[in-house]
Amino acid sequence: MASPKKLQGLVAATITxxxxxxxxxxxxxxxxxxxxxxxxxxxxxxxNGTTGEGLSLSTEERKQLAEAWVTKGKDxxxxxxxxxxxxxxxxxxxxxxERIFPFLCLSIKYDCLLSLPLSDALVAxxxxxxxxxxxxxxxxxxxxxxxxxxxxxxELLDGITEQIPTFQGVKFSDTDLLDFAQCVNKYQEKFVLxxxxxxxxxxxxxxxxxxxxxxxxxxxxxxxxVMLEAFAKQDLELAQQxxxxxxxxxxxxxxxxxxxxxxxxxxxxxxxxxIVMGPPRLPLLRASQDFIEKANAKLKSV
Numbered sequence: 001m002a003s004p005k006k007l008q009g010l011v012a013a014t015i016t017x018x019x020x021x022x023x024x025x026x027x028x029x030x031x032x033x034x035x036x037x038x039x040x041x042x043x044x045x046x047x048n049g050t051t052g053e054g055l056s057l058s059t060e061e062r063k064q065l066a067e068a069w070v071t072k073g074k075d076x077x078x079x080x081x082x083x084x085x086x087x088x089x090x091x092x093x094x095x096x097x098e099r100i101f102p103f104l105c106l107s108i109k110y111d112c113l114l115s116l117p118l119s120d121a122l123v124a125x126x127x128x129x130x131x132x133x134x135x136x137x138x139x140x141x142x143x144x145x146x147x148x149x150x151x152x153x154x155e156l157l158d159g160i161t162e163q164i165p166t167f168q169g170v171k172f173s174d175t176d177l178l179d180f181a182q183c184v185n186k187y188q189e190k191f192v193l194x195x196x197x198x199x200x201x202x203x204x205x206x207x208x209x210x211x212x213x214x215x216x217x218x219x220x221x222x223x224x225x226v227m228l229e230a231f232a233k234q235d236l237e238l239a240q241q242x243x244x245x246x247x248x249x250x251x252x253x254x255x256x257x258x259x260x261x262x263x264x265x266x267x268x269x270x271x272x273x274x275i276v277m278g279p280p281r282l283p284l285l286r287a288s289q290d291f292i293e294k295a296n297a298k299l300k301s302v
Contacts, residue, residue, distance in 0.1 A: 007079050007103075007169070007192045009228065010221055011044040011213040012036055013051040015262075015269055016065060018278035024061050026068040028275050033073050035273045040221030044079040044211075045069060046105065046171070050146060051215040051262060054083050056281045059091055067100050081105045081171075081213075085141060089128060096132035104133060105171060107141030107149075122149065122156065123163055130164045138166040143173035143196065154182040157191065171196050171213050177203055184208035198224075199250060202243040205231050215265050219272035220246045253295055263287040264295070271296050 017025040017032070036042045047069045048054035048062050057065070066082045073080055084095040085107040096104060106129055130138045144150045153170055160167045172180050173196030183193055184207055195204035198214035201224065217224055227242030253260045253268070266277040267287045279286045 005078050006210075007044065007081075007194070008211040009044065010042045010217045010224055011046050011079070011081065011194060011211060012040070012042045012217040012221065013046045013049050013196075013213055013215045014069070015215075015218060015266055015277050016048075016052045016054075016057065017275070018281065020278060022279070022281050024057065024065060025278060026064060029065075029068040030072040031275055032273075033069075033076050035275060036218070036221065037076050039273070040217070040219070041225045042217055042221040043077050044081070045073065045077060046081045046083065046213050048083040049105075049107075049141070049213075050143065051265060052083070053262060053281055053284070055086065056284070059086075059094055062095060063098055063100075066095075066098070070100055070102065079103060081139065083107065083141060084129065089125065092129050093132050096129055096136075099133065099136075101133065101136060103137045103139060103168070104130070105139040105141045107143055107147050122151065123160070126167075127164055130166050134166065136166060137168040138164060139169050139171055139192070139194075140167075141171045141173070143171075145174070152179050152182075154179055154186065157183060157187050161190075168192055169194065173197060173213075175200060177207060180204060180209070181207040199243075199247045202227065202231065202239055205239075216246055216250070218265075218269050220249075249298070253291075253298075264291060267292050268295060268299065271299055 017028045019025050047066055048057065054062060069080050079102065081103040082101040083105045084092050086092045106126060126140065142153050153172060169192030170183065171194045175197055180195065188208055192210055194211045194213050195201060195209040196213045198216045201212050223242055223246060227239050230238035230242060250260060253264060262284055263280045264287050266280060270277045
């Protein structure tokens with residue numbers, strides 16, 4: 001059943017803690033929950049997504065992580081969203097059938113369906129998955145740079161609840177603010193519209209985002225919460241400062257390692273939280289020692 005609390009504000013796209021030999025480490029999830037809630041003021045999480053290396057995990061590992069976040073987050077977190085997208089429809093449906101998920105979120109890759117009307121194929125897939133959990137709120141994860149699904153979300157939302165009654169909203173991880181603004185203009189009262197590009201959050205707030213999902217909210221949630229409060233009070237100068245500071249850090253990190261990905265996020269989170277996140281799983285490579293040293297020095301200075 002849907003939570004009585006509306007999903008809004010910051011949602012941390014969680015990292016998957018791993019041991020040095022590449023196994024998932026659920027033993028630190030409770031500590032992770034407390035860090036987000038107490039230190040960052042973030043009470044919503046998005047588990048097994050891109051930042052969480054979801055597609056590099058086995059179905060069983062994804063189930064274990066989902067259960068750990070749901071159980072350890074009980075009475076502490078407001079919302080737990082579980083990403084169930086996979087290249088295999090049966091695998092996705094297996095994840096959904098576990099029934100431990102307060103919310104479902106799906107992203108899929110459709111290279112093999114480009115000969116069909118993409119919106120029809122996409123809706124058919126979403127219907128198949130959502131039908132496995134008819135009492136669970138369902139979200140679509142729109143991230144075209146990774147999935148190749150290049151549609152106008154505004155068009156997807158037209159009549160979607162007639163086809164998927166449990167449909168609740170979208171995680172919009174694209175820089176097309178025109179499409180996002182159109183979604184807000186038409187569906188703000190009906191759906192939860194979460195923006196997923198951290199470095200453009202202030203722009204998304206201007207056009208009406210109801211919340212945001214991102215990796216930087218793991219360790220910069222406190223600052224982004226200040227930005228949300230400033231924006232709500234129409235203090236645009238402070239809101240702009242809060243947006244520029246994280247962007248400045250990301251630019252510095254990118255220059256240090258010529259790219260800022262999951263491996264680097266894990267190292268920054270380890271330093272910021274004191275919780276060892278471990279290395280990423282292949283085919284992702286570990287962060288270099290040079291990045292670790294330079295990034296930690298920069299974090300200490302700020």
